[in-house]
């Protein structure tokens with residue numbers, strides 16, 4: 001499996017593979033290299049944070065958009081399912097997908113929100129993120145996210161003998177099957 005980032009990195013290097021490196025280490029290196037280059041050029045003050053984030057994402061084979069896989073944050077999630085982490089000075093909590101967007105595309109224009117085109121809130125693939133007005137985000141219906149009450153209800157259902165399928169539950173709540181899977185996998189939910 002190759003991530004979008006992996007492809008980019010390899011092509012940037014003229015297609016030369018990284019020699020004698022374990023596959024997983026090579027992929028992580030390529031992820032980090034891309035982020036560090038992008039962030040170093042656009043937002044040097046956020047390079048450390050972005051580098052830290054790049055170590056905690058992995059491709060999600062079951063979910064893609066525009067031909068590239070979702071890159072899902074494996075750290076703490078907010079109640080709405082967004083990846084969250086501490087800022088470098090530990091003074092604030094930042095949303096990981098917003099850092100990813102800014103690392104790849106530059107600062108988010110004032111007043112705009114980030115829409116997940118792939119409908120996976122924990123995804124940080126910049127190719128799946130678009131800065132839009134809040135009105136546009138609402139119009140697209142992509143503000144549909146699980147509430148804490150939803151999360152409790154879904155976990156309760158799966159503790160019973162005959163739950164609906166993940167896809168049926170995802171359809172009922174208007175979210176992706178991946179969102180349900182991540183919830184049931186027990187990823188941490190924290191207050192925003």
Ligand SMILES: [Zn+2]
Pocket residue numbers: 063064065069070071118119120123124125128
């Ligand atoms: Zn995605």
